[in-house]
Amino acid sequence: MSGREREVAEKFAAGLTYREIGKALFIAPATVRTHLATIYGKLGVRTKIGLAAYFAGASGARPGGLSPHQSGKPRLAVMPVKGQFGKTRTDADALTRALTAELGRFSQIGIVAAATMFALAKRHLTVKEIGRTTGANYVLEVAVHSQDKATHAFAHLVDAEEEVEVWSARYDLAQTSSHGELTGVISGNLFQVLMKHAAGPPALEEAIQHHKLYLKAFYHVERPTAKGMVVARRLCERLLAAEPEHALIRETLAWVDFHSCFNGWSSEPIQAFRRAGDEARAGLCCHDREASLHSALGLAETYLGNLQTGLGCLRRAIALNPNDAECRTWLGIGLTYAGDLEGAQAAFARADLLSPNYHPIFLFRGDAEYAAGNYNAATASFDRFLMVLPEYHWARLLRAASYIGMGDLKSARNDVSFVSRESPTLTGKHVDQLQQARGPEFRNNLLSRLSAAGLPWK
Numbered sequence: 001m002s003g004r005e006r007e008v009a010e011k012f013a014a015g016l017t018y019r020e021i022g023k024a025l026f027i028a029p030a031t032v033r034t035h036l037a038t039i040y041g042k043l044g045v046r047t048k049i050g051l052a053a054y055f056a057g058a059s060g061a062r063p064g065g066l067s068p069h070q071s072g073k074p075r076l077a078v079m080p081v082k083g084q085f086g087k088t089r090t091d092a093d094a095l096t097r098a099l100t101a102e103l104g105r106f107s108q109i110g111i112v113a114a115a116t117m118f119a120l121a122k123r124h125l126t127v128k129e130i131g132r133t134t135g136a137n138y139v140l141e142v143a144v145h146s147q148d149k150a151t152h153a154f155a156h157l158v159d160a161e162e163e164v165e166v167w168s169a170r171y172d173l174a175q176t177s178s179h180g181e182l183t184g185v186i187s188g189n190l191f192q193v194l195m196k197h198a199a200g201p202p203a204l205e206e207a208i209q210h211h212k213l214y215l216k217a218f219y220h221v222e223r224p225t226a227k228g229m230v231v232a233r234r235l236c237e238r239l240l241a242a243e244p245e246h247a248l249i250r251e252t253l254a255w256v257d258f259h260s261c262f263n264g265w266s267s268e269p270i271q272a273f274r275r276a277g278d279e280a281r282a283g284l285c286c287h288d289r290e291a292s293l294h295s296a297l298g299l300a301e302t303y304l305g306n307l308q309t310g311l312g313c314l315r316r317a318i319a320l321n322p323n324d325a326e327c328r329t330w331l332g333i334g335l336t337y338a339g340d341l342e343g344a345q346a347a348f349a350r351a352d353l354l355s356p357n358y359h360p361i362f363l364f365r366g367d368a369e370y371a372a373g374n375y376n377a378a379t380a381s382f383d384r385f386l387m388v389l390p391e392y393h394w395a396r397l398l399r400a401a402s403y404i405g406m407g408d409l410k411s412a413r414n415d416v417s418f419v420s421r422e423s424p425t426l427t428g429k430h431v432d433q434l435q436q437a438r439g440p441e442f443r444n445n446l447l448s449r450l451s452a453a454g455l456p457w458k
Contacts, residue, residue: 005042008035010135024133026119072214072239072246074198075110076103077136077160080121083144092144093118098179099142102187105321107290108195108218108248112136131160138166138194142186150174155186157193167193184323188354192325196222213239217252224259225391226423232256247290250283254296261303261434262394264419264426269303269433276300291321295330305437307338325355333364336371337437344368359388363395370398371442375405393419393426394434397450404449412453420455428457 004025011021018029025032078100081092100114112134120130127139141156153171158164169189173182199219213235220232236253239246254276260266261273277300283293298313314334317327332347348365351358366381382399386392396415403412419426428447435443451457 005035005039008032009039009043011133012036016132020133023123024116024120072211072248073108073110074138074194074215075112075134075136076138076140076194077112077117077120077130077134078103078114078140079130079142080118081142081144083146095144095179095182096142099183099186102183102323103140103190105291106187106191106324107287108292109191127158127160127163136160137198140190144182151182153182153186155190157190159197166197185354188323188325189356192355192358210239210242214246214249214252217249221252221255221259224263224389226263226265229256229260229265245286247283247287247293250279250286251290251292251296253279254300258299258303262392264393264423264430267425267430269430270436273300273303277304289320291317291324291327294320295327298334299330302334302337303434303437307334307437310334311338323354325351325358325361328354329358329361329364332361333367336364336368341368341372359385363392363398366395366402367398370402370405373405375402378402379406391422393423397426397431397455400453400455401446401449404452409453412449416450416453416455428455431455 007025008021011024012032016024018032021027021032022029078096081096081099083092096117097114100111100117103109104111116134120133125133130136130139137160139158139160141158143154145152145154151173153173155167155169155171156165157167159166167190169186171182171185195215195218199215199222217232217235217239220228220235232252233256236249236256239249243249257266257272257276257279261269266272277297280293280297280300283290284297287293294313294317298310298317300310301307301313302310304310311331311334314327314331317324318331321327328347328351332344332351335341335344335347345365345368348361348368351361355361362381362385366378366385369375369378369381379399379402382395382402385395386399389395396419400412400415400419403409403415428451431450432443432447435446438446
């Protein structure tokens with residue numbers, strides 16, 4: 001199925017009429033009818049209901065022209081920027097195109113083409129109508145206003161179906177700020193918010209439709225628990241059985257292994273790190289420019305002790321998507337393991353600018369602070385992280401070691417006691433395997449402190 005045929009099919013399945021599809025794609029209604037006749041033949045369906053079921057994943061089939069993860073991605077429509085950025089209206093139009101391009105680096109979301117949105121803007125449609133016309137789940141509105149020596153930008157993310165605001169932010173920049181500076185912070189902020197909202201609340205595993213498998217697996221990986229990792233792995237395996245070339249789900253599987261290792265839910269850390277690396281490589285065979293897969297491979301190599309190889313992968317991810325706060329955060333931990341603590345803090349600072357209060361930053365920044373001997377700062381970072389994920393055991397163990405460094409044995413014992421009760425397999429021996437990539441002095445010091453706080457060896 002060609003790209004144009006897919007566009008026609010998706011819009012018709014979503015409820016648009018021949019005339020509405022024709023207006024959206026700038027073709028005649030008769031041409032729409034011709035395309036649909038061809039599409040029905042290729043897909044083996046006879047009715048509009050059958051076509052809708054096909055795109056909902058009920059048939060279990062996938063058209064040759066549909067990209068492996070197309071049905072699992074939320075779609076975003078970026079409205080032309082309102083106001084004036086720079087000296088002319090043309091500058092605001094250029095900002096729209098730049099923002100659309102930057103958001104397009106995040107392959108986890110689909111972006112409606114800028115040209116389509118410029119054409120639609122002239123029709124003064126409602127948010128819901130924009131969603132129906134473009135197939136978008138979300139609409140982003142950005143307005144800029146210049147005053148004195150500053151530029152103020154306002155971004156609003158709206159749920160296209162419910163027509164309610166999901167997120168908003170204000171950015172105050174110097175008047176000399178470039179497109180890159182503004183598009184960087186907006187895209188970095190927006191990605192995390194959009195993905196978490198799209199993943200939605202948890203659902204019964206058996207009730208999850210095929211086209212929701214990726215987002216529901218993403219939901220569990222963002223909120224890791226022992227049971228959640230088991231469910232996430234099963235969801236990933238269900239999706240891969242139908243779509244073996246689904247690259248993004250490989251990164252999700254790698255993170256199932258990472259979370260399981262660092263929380264004692266996996267008994268063989270080294271084996272799990274290798275498996276995570278293999279998943280990332282398998283994904284890269286399908287999509288070698290996927291930043292998140294390069295990051296996952298970089299982390300796996302780092303945890304296995306291949307520090308320079310790991311850093312190479314992590315830097316490759318940044319080159320592919322410099323505005324991804326996740327990639328910046330993972331680079332920070334790679335630099336921490338390599339002993340470049342100053343570089344690590346710079347990476348965390350950039351990640352925090354791109355996505356303020358993104359909670360993994362606090363975990364890995366705390367690790368770097370602990371490695372530098374800044375125990376008060378480390379404890380503060382772990383506190384921030386544990387406010388979001390209170391059952392993340394690795395953060396509690398690192399906080400316990402930081403407490404020992406501060407001379408607070410009681411608090412350290414409380415954290416270790418909690419971990420030993422909730423995850424008995426997370427022992428000193430397990431920690432030693434987790435930290436094989438760190439130098440013996442760091443590892444021995446960490447184990448000594450955790451032992452003093454009551455963590456058993458095995």
